[in-house]
Amino acid sequence: MSQKKIFLALVAISTVSLLLHHGGHFSWTMEAFRLGCSSLSTHPSSLKPKHTNVVFLKTHKTASTTMQNLLFRFAERNNLTVALPVQACGHQFCYPRSFSTHLVHPHTVPPNMITNHMRFNRAEMQRLMPNDTIYVTILREPGSMFESLFSYYNQYCQSFKRVPNGSLEAFLDEPWRYYRPDENDSMYARNTLTFDLGGDKDRSEVELVAYSRAFVAETERVFSLVMIAEYFDESLVLLRHLLSWDLEDMLYVKLNMRMSGSKHSLSPGLPAKIRAWNALDARLYDHFNDSLWRQLDTLGLACVAREVRLLRRAQERLVRGCFGGRLPQLRSAAQIKNKELRPWQPSSKVDIVGYDLPTANNATRPGTLAHELCLKLIMPEVQYTKVLLRSQSLRYRRNFPLRSPQSQQLVPNKRLVLPHHQHLHDEAPPLEPGPASGPTATPRPAGTRIRATRLGLRSSGPQRQTQ
């Protein structure tokens, strides 16, 4: 690696510290200490190394895009390898096909992390990932989740397209009139979470309870943490402790949300109908919401609340450093000039909002590393996936310069049977500017739950965030 690159890497590290800290680290440790939250005092110089082998199963419409962005940034900062889909799969592992190691791009193995959309398959995942991998996923309350799915996939999913007037009420009155379990997009219309987790979304009443119980147990065996979108920051506290990461590693900006005009509140009676139609998801959610709160209790609710406050304060500092005070204005996709920042739209009727970088701001002048870092914070998943694939491919080619394109094609299966722990990539490029390209022609949207006005989003424009 050239001297120049080492220099740039050093500058990148100090830039992040400058953007984030302003002495924040010191006060954070002190506060934790004062409160007697021994569990909070995890600190760069302390105890356990950060855990870097992580599966985050991205579920639909659950704030999972925000989580994915956080993990992508962590991976880049720490020179980790993120398993990405082969190009034929787009930015998802050929969802809704069941995950298989064949769908992983050969330049992205052996991986430390994997987060792109997929339908989970435990055996295949264990073949791919190191055996000390920690599995994490996220669920969302079925009522708001289904409203979100119905609105997002209204013009996309056959079961929803059949409904007169695009009426959620009409669908829920007679779901079997519109729903066809065997259609290739039916997973958006029933028990989507169960399907994403690799389960069976169509079980008869008779089998339901037994199946649900077994499926919950299986999910609990595999996943060390099941986050809950309604308690996103609290879930992040648990995740931080699980992985021994720093507060700075947990910072995020909410991504992939709808304009308020695309969002409808549920009339009375609908939540119960939604839960009945998505009974497997409802049981899954109830179980893991309970278990989340048990874990938070164990950590100490006062300490958790304190950590959440510290997280939000650090987040405000970051936003100030990046965007000069508050987040850039939310804009609908069509208004966003920078193609790298334009989110994918499922249809003309659903307005997904994103951010454009502000222009005159010293911290984020184009070409600077701070600009690069701040850009990544708000980069939509399709574009970020491409950027990562590009930088990891460059790294791969540098590490295996003698491989012809032909033999590279053969690498994945060979690599996958090797032990996974060696790092093939001591040499990583500094953050690469992404290709100037928009979303691919047929990407599938991914979801996120939007909450929190705490970043000042609501005051930044006429839009309201969606629930």
Ligand SMILES: *[C@@H]1O[C@H](CO)[C@@H](O)[C@H](O)[C@H]1NC(C)=O
């Ligand atoms: C990542 O790689 C760069 C370049 O080799 C190196 O300077 C940096 O220290 C590495 N960072 C970590 C966290 O390993």
Ligand SMILES: *[C@@H]1O[C@H](CO)[C@@H](O)[C@H](O)[C@H]1NC(C)=O
């Ligand atoms: C993980 O795999 C390695 C090599 O494949 C093996 O030596 C080690 O015992 C395994 N560890 C666990 C916890 O299974």
Ligand SMILES: *[C@@H]1O[C@H](CO)[C@@H](O)[C@H](O)[C@H]1NC(C)=O
């Ligand atoms: C659809 O809308 C039309 C006119 O707004 C109304 O007459 C009709 O009853 C609606 N159909 C359903 C199933 O709600």
Ligand SMILES: *[C@@H]1O[C@H](CO)[C@@H](O)[C@H](O)[C@H]1NC(C)=O
């Ligand atoms: C689903 O099937 C329809 C035709 O039945 C096809 O046009 C569409 O591309 C398929 N979608 C996927 C994701 O396979």
Ligand SMILES: *[C@@H]1O[C@H](CO)[C@@H](O)[C@H](O)[C@H]1NC(C)=O
């Ligand atoms: C989640 O569980 C907590 C604690 O049991 C409960 O207070 C809360 O209402 C639940 N949230 C949802 C959305 O069901």
Ligand SMILES: *[C@@H]1O[C@H](CO)[C@@H](O)[C@H](O)[C@H]1NC(C)=O
């Ligand atoms: C940008 O930097 C210049 C000098 O480097 C300074 O005069 C100006 O006030 C700064 N602008 C902002 C918005 O911080």
